[in-house]
Amino acid sequence: MATPAPFRLYNTLTKQTEPFVPLQEGAVSLYVCGMTVYDHIHIGHGRAMVAFDAFVRYLRHRGWAVRFVRNFTDIDDKIIRRALERGEEPLALAQRYIDAFHEDTDALGLARPDVEPRVSTSMEAILHMTEHLIAKGHAYEADGSVWFSVQSFPEYGKLSRQRVDELRSADEESGKRHPADFALWKACKPGEPTWPSPWGQGRPGWHIECSAMSREQLGAQIDIHGGGLDLVFPHHENEVAQSECASGEPFARYWMHNGLITMASGQKMGKSLGNVFNIREALAVFPAEALRLYLLQNHYRTALPWSETSLTEALSMLARLYEAKEVAGQLAREPGEAQESPAAAAQALGEDAAAALALAEGFEARLYGALDEDFNTAQALALAFELARAVNRLAGHKRAKRRAGPIAALALAAFERFSAALHLLGAAPGEFTEEVKRKRLAPLGLTAEEVEGLLAARAAARAAKDWAESDRLRDLLDARGVAVMDTPAGAEWRVKL
RNA sequence: GGCGAUGUGGCCGAGAGGUCUAAGGCAACGGUCUGCAAAACCGUCUAUCAUCGGUUCGAAUCCGAUCAUCGCCUCCA
Numbered sequence: 001m002a003t004p005a006p007f008r009l010y011n012t013l014t015k016q017t018e019p020f021v022p023l024q025e026g027a028v029s030l031y032v033c034g035m036t037v038y039d040h041i042h043i044g045h046g047r048a049m050v051a052f053d054a055f056v057r058y059l060r061h062r063g064w065a066v067r068f069v070r071n072f073t074d075i076d077d078k079i080i081r082r083a084l085e086r087g088e089e090p091l092a093l094a095q096r097y098i099d100a101f102h103e104d105t106d107a108l109g110l111a112r113p114d115v116e117p118r119v120s121t122s123m124e125a126i127l128h129m130t131e132h133l134i135a136k137g138h139a140y141e142a143d144g145s146v147w148f149s150v151q152s153f154p155e156y157g158k159l160s161r162q163r164v165d166e167l168r169s170a171d172e173e174s175g176k177r178h179p180a181d182f183a184l185w186k187a188c189k190p191g192e193p194t195w196p197s198p199w200g201q202g203r204p205g206w207h208i209e210c211s212a213m214s215r216e217q218l219g220a221q222i223d224i225h226g227g228g229l230d231l232v233f234p235h236h237e238n239e240v241a242q243s244e245c246a247s248g249e250p251f252a253r254y255w256m257h258n259g260l261i262t263m264a265s266g267q268k269m270g271k272s273l274g275n276v277f278n279i280r281e282a283l284a285v286f287p288a289e290a291l292r293l294y295l296l297q298n299h300y301r302t303a304l305p306w307s308e309t310s311l312t313e314a315l316s317m318l319a320r321l322y323e324a325k326e327v328a329g330q331l332a333r334e335p336g337e338a339q340e341s342p343a344a345a346a347q348a349l350g351e352d353a354a355a356a357l358a359l360a361e362g363f364e365a366r367l368y369g370a371l372d373e374d375f376n377t378a379q380a381l382a383l384a385f386e387l388a389r390a391v392n393r394l395a396g397h398k399r400a401k402r403r404a405g406p407i408a409a410l411a412l413a414a415f416e417r418f419s420a421a422l423h424l425l426g427a428a429p430g431e432f433t434e435e436v437k438r439k440r441l442a443p444l445g446l447t448a449e450e451v452e453g454l455l456a457a458r459a460a461a462r463a464a465k466d467w468a469e470s471d472r473l474r475d476l477l478d479a480r481g482v483a484v485m486d487t488p489a490g491a492e493w494r495v496k497l
Numbered sequence: 498g499g500c501g502a503u504g505u506g507g508c509c510g511a512g513a514g515g516u517c518u519a520a521g522g523c524a525a526c527g528g529u530c531u532g533c534a535a536a537a538c539c540g541u542c543u544a545u546c547a548u549c550g551g552u553u554c555g556a557a558u559c560c561g562a563u564c565a566u567c568g569c570c571u572c573c574a
Contacts, residue, residue: 017513032574034574042574044574047574049574078572162500162569167570226574228574229574230568230572230573231574232569233569233570235573259568266567267568268567269574298509298511302502303567309508309523313508313524314523316524320537323537323538370511376511378510378512382511385520470532471533474535478534484536486531
């Protein structure tokens, strides 16, 4: 395998974009905080999932051996509460939502992580780390619970730049020595699932799981730890404290945080705010790629606004790219002048062709340049659109069919490079428009058969040059959201965006 | 109260101090195409880069202040 390509990454720990230096040559160990599984995933989760999926795929594309771990939190207050409401076993409820999660992320086209550890099956590692922290004097037991002592770790706060004494104190809980101390192990309460421990029956606290599972799967030190920006404090801060106190060495070298989805009001989308839009609902009426494009169109660290039209806009964008790619493919397949070099073709066709050639040839370097600099997918996308316009212009040339082939072939290769890097735009020609038709028709309350039936009637009217009837049928379809396009080969249709 | 982030055209949004009179997208408008359309394509427009001050030969980019918005400090991707 070729030497992996270097890249730079913004590190929350240092607040700087830094060259990535791996612990092990050619390898990247990545731990991303996953879901607490008590509900379906929404667009906000989708952003984190897609951002890291694209990131991992890109690193692999560039030659890195990535080991990607993402956990499930399947023991937690909210799971227990919801299970209680529904009269279900908490772990059974969690399992249902893990299954739903897999259905949704598979449908979204995400690659599964190498390992997806769960709290309920990582108990040994959690207990082990907790005991170790007590032994080293960083944690203490009180009434069957175990607390981490933030004052035992002078560097506490270094990730989020919080100072322990400046924090707003949360509810006082019994047994804590300092308000900022947090639970590693919670003594059992009636009706909750429990596990045996040296301190009696109980269950793990929230933060310890990620430290324990990360250590178990990837070792004491990892390259990159990822998650949503809203996890920086306290979750990731606490992970740093636990992991570094336990091992005595630095935990994650790079902390990578994705920005949140925000509503028109500017507020974030969040389960607790009740303003979520589920991935499942979105995928029922939009192709997965439209979501992926929407979620990758901004830089991963900035807030991404959500609106009613976000996905239709993404769909428009995607359609434009797919069409340009298809144009490039068609041109590339034209017989044209035999064996002409791209440069000769550009020479013959003039300025637009030369511009297209230059773009196609420089595409890869610019694409990698954008993505290697803190994974700037927004910039990468802009390149694809520039290429699209250049291809369309090229195709508009009078002699394009005869001579643009060699240039179009390079453009097509550039599009394919883009697909390989970001896992976008990879569907076969026509596949995408079919999926759009299928999914967009449903919310209109129409079936393909109905549309085809009306079009057949219209074709008859057109054959008789009955323009009034033809237009009436077209207007009818138009009013219901279907655009009709007459082509030399007959009428085609698509769902209006 | 503490910590942090952001403020670029109608909207979204990228911008490693000079090539930025600012990429790209969406929308709008004009043209090509068409029986007329639609779709598609091509083209066009709108930016004193929040405000004020400073550093610099030179700033959207660095510094300071102000204003505004948002996130975290309780569960949260």
